[in-house]
Amino acid sequence: MEFDYVIVGAGSAGCALANRLSEDGRTSVALLEAGPRDLNPWIHVPVGYFRTMGSPGTDWCYRTQPDPGIAGRAIPWPRGRVLGGSSSINGLLYVRGQPQDYDGWAQAGCTGWSWADVLPLFRRSETWEGEDDTGLRGTNGPLSVQNSRLRREVVDRWIEAAGNAGYRRNPDYNGADQEGVGLFQLTMRGGRRCSSAAAYLRPARNRSNLTVLTGIQTERVLIEDGRAVGVRCRLKGAARDIRARREVVLSAGAIGSPQILMLSGIGDPCELGRHGIAVRAALKGVGRNLQDHLQARPVFRTSLPTINIETDNLFKQAMIAVQYLLTGRGPMTMAASLGTGFLKTAPHLDTPDIQFHIQPFSADSPAEGPHPFSAFTASVLQLRPESAGHLALRSARIEDHPEIHPNYLATETDRRTLVEGIRIARRIARTEPLKGVVLGEHAPGEDLHDEDYDGLLDWTRRTAVTIYHPTGTCRMGVNDMAVVDPRLRVRGVGNLRVADASIMPRIVSGNTNAPAIMIGEKAADLIREDAAAP
Template sequence: MKETQYDYIIVGAGSAGCVLANRLTEDGRFSVLLLETGGSDKSIFIQMPTALSIPMNTEKYAWQFETEPEPFLDNRRMHCPRGKVLGGSSSINGMVYVRGHARDFDEWDSEGATGWQYSNVLPYFKKAESWAFGGDAYRGEDGPLGVNNGNNMQNPLYQAFVDAGQDAGYFTTADYNGAQQEGFGPMHMTVKHGRRWSTANAYLRPAMERPNLKVVTHALVHQVLLDGKTATGVRFEQGGKVHEAKASQEVILSAGSIGSPHLLQLSGIGNPEVLEQAGIEVKHALPGVGENLQDHLEFYFQFRCNKPVSLNRKLDWWNKLKIGVRWILKKDGLGATNHFESCGFIRSKAGVEWPDLQYHFLPAAMRYDGREAFSGDGFQLHIGHNKPKSRGFVHVTSADPKQAPRIRFNYLEHEADREGFRDCVRLTREIINQPAMDAYRGAEIQPGEDIKDDEQIDAFVRQAVESAYHPSCSCKMGTDALAVVDPETRVHGINNLRVVDSSIFPTIPNGNLNAPTIMVAERAADLIRGKEPLPPSDAPVIMDDNWQARQRQGEAKRVFH
């Protein structure tokens, strides 16, 4: 058994781990070992944005986890892919860049993640980002992460969708990651120079030139090594051989919302009842490990398109070949976008303070795996209720680290979540039936015009919803009985052990999770190094001033700090 010594060991080269590897090595003071179970991200299917459906569904690049039968989804097993490659899930995701609403982070602070309110996290969002249209009070201009709008909404369907939202009485917003999330407008993506700008490209690749960073791929971590209540290193397997690495400072788990709780449990840290059932010795009782699991669901609202402008005309092999060749030669065109170039964030009802429904608009009708939904032109909206109350779990099943954990989200267990999806159906129909869509709107394909009452909508949703691939919150940050890490990201009761990834979110934000995961890692890197945090922002946030009484806008808005 080979043993090596480092200052820090990071488990997982994903959205958070790559950020940490860069920041902890940038001044040359610390030696860092970064362990990743997957391998290289140098594949055209990862780097070409339009190919996003391929790595997500490829075992080489993603853990192909599956949930237990979900009791409130007609016992369907749900697909839960997680990145298994340099860049982690940022190398297999849809590249959508959404920070979440300002109040999501104020909610974190109020739930015990003290210090993680919006004014404190906004500077770290800015630090991470290089926004294609320049920096301001909300956007960064010289960070590692390239963010843009793809092809800048050249297809007319994108703007028609935004205009339909305005026709229906909703706000428009020029920048949902800026002062105002609520409304309809352009969508942003982590693409730079026509390539997927994963954390591997943005953070890890520059850091790999440094002598104080060692990256080991194809390394499956078995457990965190403990000396009493102190983490001292990790045991991992590579090429059939078992190795141990020691950390003089800290071990940091960045294996994601499935991997991090599973690894804690394999190490004997967790709910004693769960550990004992799996035949694992209890080293430290921490009942919240693997609990509080949350995710976003969505379904596709699909329509035929009356004009020959949709991307369905580009799905045959010949057009795909032309798109691919152009991307290889020039890194532009339809190969250089994820095709989600306009979007919307709205509130489902009066009395909801900030948006809880999200739209991704796609000028085509297809499935996530890239298959054509029907012949002819079409468009679709990915719509979901983004502030679920249902909670699930990740539970270790065996002391064997190669055995997948039990995963169950309990999707739609809570009545408020079912009600949210009924709102999705009714509000979307109203939006698409606005004058701005008249020239394009054909027949409703899915759900279908006969799906109208609550019972019909509920039945459709149970069969049609899919994961938006945003598992989170399974090692929540806070101080209550189910908290796993404190507001400094340190595991409660264990010295020299942290978790830094989307698992430590107390609650799931209203939006895609890559941006807040990167922010968490940026801020955690300063906490780990004992650096003075970035000064808080006083940039105002714009919200509807009468949210208690109305579901969509009036003229007045409320500004607060």
């Protein structure tokens, strides 16, 4: 059990990295995944996230600590525990973010991460089926990106109403400019989910130099003479050491990677000392800088049919299943949202600061199922929150999930931005051609007026939930709080890198799956460059 490279975590970044490092046919690569193979059929049906999120067979089922910013609530934080990681259970939404996100990283000292640097990696990773007048999209990558196969009138009306309310239409928010409203692009191929595992591992599964191990949980990194030499794992209850001749790369995500680092003795000495862990590298930034997108979910009743009504009995559900089996279309190809908008809450802003997820269904929670009336959800989030939380070890055992402290809505900017997003959602709902089919506001409720800032904020605190984008806990940078340098090398430990969404110095302006895949592509280039250096 010795390889050139050992990658921990077969998620969005890890699968991309494993594919690229093993391309030459000579470099031996081991990809370790704590979860099972992606055999569950609901993984591959786009709408299957309703079944896989919250299921211990595919989800780590993390839960936050009670957070003062959201009225003391503890909320679920789903993360994928299966080949493909969160790309196997997410909502299939493909968003690169804004060029300014990456230019900001570079300006903060992360050389090589500007928009000009990462754009070729986005292009290399994707095959985009839509039109591209800008030359910014990829045409021959492993990740299939498609327009939605599903349309609903209420979403089309929302987009038109947003235009009439003063927001422009944007047919490709991943093109030259993110701002505007339109339809989401999806990681889908032929009516099936295109996870990172489907995109990157399936084509590489017959390579003799790539070993993929599932059901194997990494407990810590093995460090000798200041260098990572492998990992200590647990497979079927037995300890197993897997050695790395060249490097160990953690791609276990924004919760898993910092936890493994801390259990390996890499982190804040005070935090490690609380659990009797010997310090191998004193890095106070491990587990800090935790950022996430918090979504408020206004719901509007409508006279138009939505998924709520289309699926309210077994016969309708059976017909939908038959449609999908015969044609690969219909509601079973539905992503987490159909429509989107990247908008500004104030005219002086340079770039959009809020994002909408328009869903032709509504529910108080996925577990409770859709409302018994026809409605749509205009979910809104702040793209670049100022608030940052942290992780803390619960124990020195990998089995004990770390404490998650999101620290939501900790700044006035964050609070005002999200409340203004709710007001914009209402403004669009009051604009034709949407206004004529809106029967009323289910949430926050018409008794809360736009001028009632405190009331809208209180509703947000009591009901807002994550939109599943944790990042930043192994931040890349050049200052004392950085965990990895711009080449993703862990500071103070040789032959060890981190490559996943945890390295983001600041969360990107949008959904995080596409950027995580890009990070995997970038890590492969950096590792190969360093290996070839004299």
